[in-house]
Amino acid sequence: MLLKTRLRHWLFAAATLAAMPALAQQQKQSPDDAAVIKQFYDNALTSYKSYNDLRYLTKNIGARLSGSPQAAAAVEWGKQVMDQMGLDRVYLQEVMVPYWVRGDKEIGRINSGVTGTIETNILALGGSVSTGDQGISAPVVEVQNFEELEKLGKKKVQGKIVFFNRPFDNTHVHTMAAYGGAVDQRGGGPVAAAKLGAVGVLVRSMANELQDVAHTGGTRYQDGVTKIPAAAISTRDAERLSALLKTDPNLKFYMRMTPQTLPDVLSYNVIGEIKGTEKPDEIIVVGGHLDSWDVGEGAHDDGTGIVQSMEVLRLFKELGIKPKRTIRAVLFMNEENGLRGGRKYAEEAKAKGEIHVAAIESDAGGFTPRGFGIDGNDGQYAKVLTWKPLLEPYGLHDLTRGGGGADIGPLKGQGTVALIGFKPDSQRYFDYHHTEIDTFETVNRREMQLGAASMASLVYLISQYGL
Amino acid sequence: MLLKTRLRHWLFAAATLAAMPALAQQQKQSPDDAAVIKQFYDNALTSYKSYNDLRYLTKNIGARLSGSPQAAAAVEWGKQVMDQMGLDRVYLQEVMVPYWVRGDKEIGRINSGVTGTIETNILALGGSVSTGDQGISAPVVEVQNFEELEKLGKKKVQGKIVFFNRPFDNTHVHTMAAYGGAVDQRGGGPVAAAKLGAVGVLVRSMANELQDVAHTGGTRYQDGVTKIPAAAISTRDAERLSALLKTDPNLKFYMRMTPQTLPDVLSYNVIGEIKGTEKPDEIIVVGGHLDSWDVGEGAHDDGTGIVQSMEVLRLFKELGIKPKRTIRAVLFMNEENGLRGGRKYAEEAKAKGEIHVAAIESDAGGFTPRGFGIDGNDGQYAKVLTWKPLLEPYGLHDLTRGGGGADIGPLKGQGTVALIGFKPDSQRYFDYHHTEIDTFETVNRREMQLGAASMASLVYLISQYGL
Numbered sequence: 001m002l003l004k005t006r007l008r009h010w011l012f013a014a015a016t017l018a019a020m021p022a023l024a025q026q027q028k029q030s031p032d033d034a035a036v037i038k039q040f041y042d043n044a045l046t047s048y049k050s051y052n053d054l055r056y057l058t059k060n061i062g063a064r065l066s067g068s069p070q071a072a073a074a075v076e077w078g079k080q081v082m083d084q085m086g087l088d089r090v091y092l093q094e095v096m097v098p099y100w101v102r103g104d105k106e107i108g109r110i111n112s113g114v115t116g117t118i119e120t121n122i123l124a125l126g127g128s129v130s131t132g133d134q135g136i137s138a139p140v141v142e143v144q145n146f147e148e149l150e151k152l153g154k155k156k157v158q159g160k161i162v163f164f165n166r167p168f169d170n171t172h173v174h175t176m177a178a179y180g181g182a183v184d185q186r187g188g189g190p191v192a193a194a195k196l197g198a199v200g201v202l203v204r205s206m207a208n209e210l211q212d213v214a215h216t217g218g219t220r221y222q223d224g225v226t227k228i229p230a231a232a233i234s235t236r237d238a239e240r241l242s243a244l245l246k247t248d249p250n251l252k253f254y255m256r257m258t259p260q261t262l263p264d265v266l267s268y269n270v271i272g273e274i275k276g277t278e279k280p281d282e283i284i285v286v287g288g289h290l291d292s293w294d295v296g297e298g299a300h301d302d303g304t305g306i307v308q309s310m311e312v313l314r315l316f317k318e319l320g321i322k323p324k325r326t327i328r329a330v331l332f333m334n335e336e337n338g339l340r341g342g343r344k345y346a347e348e349a350k351a352k353g354e355i356h357v358a359a360i361e362s363d364a365g366g367f368t369p370r371g372f373g374i375d376g377n378d379g380q381y382a383k384v385l386t387w388k389p390l391l392e393p394y395g396l397h398d399l400t401r402g403g404g405g406a407d408i409g410p411l412k413g414q415g416t417v418a419l420i421g422f423k424p425d426s427q428r429y430f431d432y433h434h435t436e437i438d439t440f441e442t443v444n445r446r447e448m449q450l451g452a453a454s455m456a457s458l459v460y461l462i463s464q465y466g467l
Numbered sequence: 468m469l470l471k472t473r474l475r476h477w478l479f480a481a482a483t484l485a486a487m488p489a490l491a492q493q494q495k496q497s498p499d500d501a502a503v504i505k506q507f508y509d510n511a512l513t514s515y516k517s518y519n520d521l522r523y524l525t526k527n528i529g530a531r532l533s534g535s536p537q538a539a540a541a542v543e544w545g546k547q548v549m550d551q552m553g554l555d556r557v558y559l560q561e562v563m564v565p566y567w568v569r570g571d572k573e574i575g576r577i578n579s580g581v582t583g584t585i586e587t588n589i590l591a592l593g594g595s596v597s598t599g600d601q602g603i604s605a606p607v608v609e610v611q612n613f614e615e616l617e618k619l620g621k622k623k624v625q626g627k628i629v630f631f632n633r634p635f636d637n638t639h640v641h642t643m644a645a646y647g648g649a650v651d652q653r654g655g656g657p658v659a660a661a662k663l664g665a666v667g668v669l670v671r672s673m674a675n676e677l678q679d680v681a682h683t684g685g686t687r688y689q690d691g692v693t694k695i696p697a698a699a700i701s702t703r704d705a706e707r708l709s710a711l712l713k714t715d716p717n718l719k720f721y722m723r724m725t726p727q728t729l730p731d732v733l734s735y736n737v738i739g740e741i742k743g744t745e746k747p748d749e750i751i752v753v754g755g756h757l758d759s760w761d762v763g764e765g766a767h768d769d770g771t772g773i774v775q776s777m778e779v780l781r782l783f784k785e786l787g788i789k790p791k792r793t794i795r796a797v798l799f800m801n802e803e804n805g806l807r808g809g810r811k812y813a814e815e816a817k818a819k820g821e822i823h824v825a826a827i828e829s830d831a832g833g834f835t836p837r838g839f840g841i842d843g844n845d846g847q848y849a850k851v852l853t854w855k856p857l858l859e860p861y862g863l864h865d866l867t868r869g870g871g872g873a874d875i876g877p878l879k880g881q882g883t884v885a886l887i888g889f890k891p892d893s894q895r896y897f898d899y900h901h902t903e904i905d906t907f908e909t910v911n912r913r914e915m916q917l918g919a920a921s922m923a924s925l926v927y928l929i930s931q932y933g934l
Contacts (some may be wrong), residue, residue, distance in 0.1 A: 171512050171513060209912060370862065450640070
């Protein structure tokens, strides 16, 4: 695109935006609301603070699975960052977390009489048991879903590696819906396969596109069912394996991985808060999760949610905006493989009789904001909709019901707390999710900061008007 | 993000989407419109055709400035791709284009008595004259705008290199508005500086962020004003130079670049069309530009616009949807440094008495679609708004007035043609624009395909109902 021929319509859009304060004055809210929100965006878009924080978290600390020394370093870092913000209170909340370690780099190898040996990219699923030092080698049976597996029955599954290969349905516009249609294979695959006597599981990586990187993620075992080793295989290698199985159904897959589950470790949620001026006992939570998987840098999952949550507090402090209700940033521990932080937070909130008005979670990547999903009663949803004219100029059109998030989920039912999920653009999320390429470089500063300002704006409106 | 705790609200969103056909039936349009549009998205999101086309254009042909052998190869390729689509007509439209060549890799060097020699990243602006083989070395005078430059006057500018260093205003949510507020320096800098006796110009690169890559782009000279060499300097080096000037105002900048303007070359717009079944004489254009700057691969600018435009035709053909009006994909030549293709197209349309109903241009990157900007009369805009319920489920909320694009601009005023600019998310555009990092790898297939389906949907509605 060149010079200025096309600028007219963009400037027009900018002019529309500039005219918004006038528009907002027609709303029920104070005429200053639009001005405050503009301040949030102006400040966020010109600030490098949280982007530099993210760089530190991803580059200097890196991947930080619960229980690891890196997770401990992240706790310390999170507390330090908030300590320096001049908040009313910063504290740690103890929580015991699981500690799973990956062990040696995985080996995944197709051995075919037809094509010889082909190396593949696999990653042990979080929580998986070891194959033992020698690894395992077995024929492979490919299925698309649990029904197919059941039909095969014990006879055809016994002694084999079950290969769950149902791809994402790419016709979903929201990639989260495609994920939702495939992730049962990862969570439930090992138990279903073990029940029929399988010796291992391969699951097609949870991704929209054909890629060489494998995507890890949590899986589950069940008491009384043999724990068999389970790995994700890259989508490209899944396609390859599937094609090879058609020409050589007798090929064998060799997998070696040596993960271990160690004793639980003491860890922490990190919490910072600004006390409300009028209703300090009414709390608005904004949070993400501090832990990540142990590959990559946990940038979009969920480094961005962490720095955005702290950025909300920074924006209030720096702009001197005093919320009527208390705002609390919570950096939850152990979202990825246990949710112990989220549960602990809700438990303690209940025990202390705390009143939560709303909880907003950012855990879908640091991409351009599109809106919020609201899990609340009719009145709460209706109230959020009255703020639409204030939010739409910033691209927040998608204010739909249903929402929330994993970490704030356990708060559900405590009083009338509304659980709100921040919704960024979803297209790129599953290119990076749970992989070694979820790195700082894939985060765009402006997109992330637009998200932080969006969260600050909603937090502000709730802090002023309740829900 | 983990397992399925968060899925409820995404599945809810998906369910909302699935319910849309029912909603659409309440509109004035045919009940089938929503179904047709869903077909476009389903097909586009699961197709790799245009993504592979883009790979070929960017990787096998690469940068393709007007007049270059690569631009000629792109013309041949574009025609071949459309020839294979079974369209009603594919043809070339002759147009003479300028042919500017960059010459040797540029050298830009700060020579300071205080800090010694520092190499910087510069790129000659498109159209710039050469510094000569020896290069030029001169003191630097920094300004933010033309007013400052005027105030300095001849005495302080004579013999110097003028350094235009006004940054993007990052508070703009639309980056296009930030670009609009800065690009006058690039276009008008050399003439304004030369009038006061400057010997060269450095312009801060047109980018939101601090980067090492310089951004080229067109500049202008004026008859009767000395043509002085002009280069873009990377934003990071611009900051460095500015800081050094404060400690050493006498530093000198050495620049060497050897571009040349060669004689005009015969080139082509590439055009493919599907004849309308009921009103074949009424034409809807969908287009982008086939040329690019001579650095990088011209992926977002404007490879994506090119393959999206052809994808619109493919979607109609493949789905067997017969438009009532004629749809024409136009791959315009020479948008970047002359606009000769756009002018030629409009000229011939006028000469032939063709009736253009609408022209849609995609030239703002292959990012997630947000909407369209419509430059048309009140009735046309109102009509587009009636389609909002059909478009919003796909994230197309931003249907604002003002719009169009450079290549379709010359059509303005021919009958009642509406000029429509496709508006993708703008946040990342100026990270890549006119640089060596505008490469295939920065394009996300799904984002690009959502754009193609969005354009196909609007083209379809216009083809059915006129404007």
